[in-house]
Amino acid sequence: MKTEIDANIQAVLDSAQFIGGPYVAELEKRLAAFAGRGYCVTCANGTDALQAAFMAAGVGNGDVVFCPDMTFVASVEPAKMLGAVPVFCDILPDTYCLSPESLERQIQAVLAEGTRTPKAVVAVDILGNPCDYDAIAPLCERYGLILIEDAAQGFGASYQGRRACSFGQIAATSFFPAKPLGCYGDGGAVFVDDSGMEALVRSLCVHGQGPGGKYDNVRVGINSRLDAIQAAVLLPKLKALEDYELDARQAVAERYRAAFAGKLVTPAVTAGGVSAWAQYALLAENGERRDRILGYLRERGIPSMVYYPKPQHALPVFQGLPRYGETYQNAMDYCARTFSLPMHPYLGEAEQKEVIAAVLEAL
Template structure:
């Protein structure tokens, strides 16, 4: 059994993927070209934004977002305490300070109340300038954008939607990547929409920002092209073969994969309700279910389940074992008295089970039976 079965997905889409790859090889056009343009147009249409610019990976997409906002030394970037380091890593490279906020105890996303407390503490302390908020759609579950967007407007903050795990999700009828001044996503192979290597994209409705993003992606190019360098940029482009792979995957995601993920989660939830803390999705929202994460009673119970699953040759993972404030690289960042109680609790008890749209019902039952076995000891 695979934790995320990319082979099963490939077999389902093999004819389309192979044909596209052969076409790229025949054309010998490996950078740019019609597949990249077609993918960008279809991604923008899928999420309902005016512009999509692809890039080399999801971290580059976030770096570009920080570059657009001019994030640098003396700036505060607000982010949930439970995420992957890439959510604020590029900002720290530019000299900014990561200010972490607690998560909600149910969706595990950025807590608006904690965010506002941290914003107010930064303003009161006075040494940093509140600059940007990174709202992370963790595990595929969208954030509360009504509340977070209102706070960003109230305090004049640049809102970045980190949708690395949520492509295909929706919030009150709008797709993930449709929120914030800028939205970013990742096409890392294990993501809901993944390529066969690294890839990412940036989304915006702002024409000026879109022009800047395209410039940043190609060494700060100007109107005259890549040898007309008008600013310092980077080398961050999606390979043509990856675009060719993503096109049939995007269609499958919209046609049936998101629905099949809901079916798997429904069976898991029915089996585990009352025995584990099962994931919560707010009314009006649809999760992309990048992961199916549950909470055990405590760390000891979590470790027993993981050990039993290993004995049964059933894979599991922990997303994420350490909150950001406890990572060595961030231990000197200011906490402003925030306790991160929910993030600490989540990281101590969480584990994730096999989750993908090609997980057969018999495999789902095998996972369910193994988990229930150890819970009944």
């Protein structure tokens, strides 16, 4: 895609319109259509997208935001900054997504305590795998909670025929370079169906401006816009993602599954879902075996990564938060044993065989 991307970048430089402009407008239109959503508002990064989502949802002091215990800190960090209390839930042992059973236990525990207000659920499409929204969405409806989809890793995934970023009242994604749809720096987007919510998110991302323009500030907002150059990069990459990259990711994941089935715990895809395979995470027998495999891969010059070494409840920033009796057994087990291998749509079969052979030798 180099020729097209370079031409787009040069066009932005020639225009000197670095903020907003036709590339940003076209990207928002295409992203909304791809996700099957009414509106898309781009912003500076995935964390800002989540912060705008929390602000638009009215999350604030005394509210509780429920979130899976195994995710990146950004999934709930902005909620804490707004004064809300994160309450973590365990994950499912096979898909690693938010456990609906743990979520309901935590909701009921917060309600029984009676000192805080359950406000929202952040459902994270972790590692590119969509959540079980047929179970999570009814829970949100039953308890009057706002469902926010964190599709930072899940863009391109689908569940029951619907694409990621189409679930919940509001969804957020990231265009960090390592994501399934990555730009040449930072970028993010918010997805909604309601025109009033779109106007609110747009206002929040530009200093809370009102209908009168940039000096008509009607609310406290943030400064978060996607650079025109990043939009110019993302447009051809979005087409490639839809045309062939998602299929290529499935092929890479299947080769890994076939090689490691019965030797390591391979990731399961949510029933009715298609993963975007942002990462390919395996579980070793135990942490010691995992670390030996990683050491062997380093010696061979093969990249690897641990997503994520600590569950959220164990991070220093979240010490002292209420746990309501939850043990987070699945999240802790995952974090102690997980490691990820190279995963992208341009991983050739011969190159992947080298990676597989090294892991099997390590075992």
